[in-house]
Amino acid sequence: SARVYALVNQKGGVGKTTTAVNLSAYLAQWGYRVLLVDLDPQANATSSLGVEKFHVQQGTYEALIGAAPVGTLLLRNPKWNLHLLPASPHLAGAEVELVGELARETKLRRALQPVLERFDYIFIDCPPSLGLLTLNGLVAATGGVIIPVQAEYLALEGLSLLMQTLRRVQSALEPNLDIRGVVITMYDGRTRLANDVVREIRDFFGDKVFRTLIPRSVRLAEAPSHGLPISVYAPRSLGGRAYAMLARELLEGDGLS
Amino acid sequence: SARVYALVNQKGGVGKTTTAVNLSAYLAQWGYRVLLVDLDPQANATSSLGVEKFHVQQGTYEALIGAAPVGTLLLRNPKWNLHLLPASPHLAGAEVELVGELARETKLRRALQPVLERFDYIFIDCPPSLGLLTLNGLVAATGGVIIPVQAEYLALEGLSLLMQTLRRVQSALEPNLDIRGVVITMYDGRTRLANDVVREIRDFFGDKVFRTLIPRSVRLAEAPSHGLPISVYAPRSLGGRAYAMLARELLEGDGLS
């Protein structure tokens, strides 16, 4: 059954979407059955794969409110063998709408239940907040969380808040919730700041930190404007090679490859 | 009475905090009476000014729930002549707690009412979401919103969602809500991507876009780790000079200077 990982960090702009999209794309291209869930109302994962969010009729929002079974909501790109549960602007209303619902934090986990056997990996791209959407992502992430951390000072500051939330979810909702790994992103080895921050992240998380460092690489920022993952847009770029390495490291740690 | 501006963009990591902190610091150092309100549970504006968020006993959260008058919650840095309404980790709970309250969107505006005469400028740093905290920031921003936009593709994608929200707030809560200006941040003129995005932002917003472009400059990312605004940490750096220019442009447009 699928390993379900959520990309989480309430600090904005740290590379959650970029990591979710590119890990998904490499694993799908290597033949694994992969589903990417876009749980962010900004729908950046959806548009990074060339899907126009305003044309999305049904997606994650409908899955959360139980309007249709998830299997009927999936888009599939045959070229890259990748499935997507797209986000639509409706999702922006879900945070407030879900507040009064019963078992509001487990809606996504229950919605994904029927498709777990169809996939090897499910990646959930979360919004930059610790509200009900991200809580749904955490509870659904039976494989654990992948935490992208930008190699910058302000991104460090947010880690303690994130750890607090993970502990709260572990004690109240999902005791098995664990950190699958921490990914250092937008690393620029020429700056002292980046090297100081990397040392602090390694002190804080120890061997949970993936060995692969993702460098700052403009190709990674360009790829979404073409609606392509880096594995298609510029696989031989620094960013492309780094995400291929990260995907391999993830497989190794999961006992696959 | 104070001009109240909210720094808003639900896209994460676009420079909301960096712009709020550095505009506040320059205007305060030039003798204007300035209050910076940290409305983000990450408390990045608070820590960027050297205040330890876990030591904050009372701040924005207490102001929102009406536990104490805002005037008694302010911190002041005498060296920079800057006042701060700090964030504490409690603020993370406010989004859900406020949902059931009466007039939940106008709590911040009402809390700031008694101190409007004491300041020339009030800047509100919002979190990267369009939930109740940001709605409170929008309703309180009688001067309008300042929208930082990173010169990258994914940041463009989010603008239509932001405009939708602004229109909803205008029709339901605050008819005078306006865009004071759009700031292009982390601009790297060497990349085609940045220049393409700048052209699109100018097409989308016209003369609402500030002339001053904020370049990508590592000094800006370093300053928060020293608890200093750029006006103190590295005023002659590219980033320092750009924010001084932006502060001057804001004053000019406001009929001051």
Ligand SMILES: Nc1ncnc2c1ncn2[C@@H]1O[C@H](COP(=O)(O)OP(=O)(O)OP(=O)(O)O)[C@@H](O)[C@H]1O
């Ligand atoms: N390694 C990298 N090098 C250069 N640019 C990058 C890199 N990773 C991400 N980016 C760019 O930085 C910006 C932020 O990345 P991304 O949108 O993936 O972060 P996020 O954490 O998903 O943001 P949000 O908090 O808004 O969801 C995007 O414009 C993206 O294209």
Ligand SMILES: Nc1ncnc2c1ncn2[C@@H]1O[C@H](COP(=O)(O)OP(=O)(O)OP(=O)(O)O)[C@@H](O)[C@H]1O
């Ligand atoms: N012009 C710039 N050049 C280089 N780095 C910058 C610049 N502006 C901001 N940064 C850095 O980029 C990161 C994101 O900026 P910042 O935290 O201000 O964005 P934000 O929109 O407030 O993020 P969030 O959505 O999490 O609140 C921070 O690490 C900051 O130090």
Ligand SMILES: [Mg+2]
């Ligand atoms: Mg994202």
Ligand SMILES: [Mg+2]
């Ligand atoms: Mg911020």
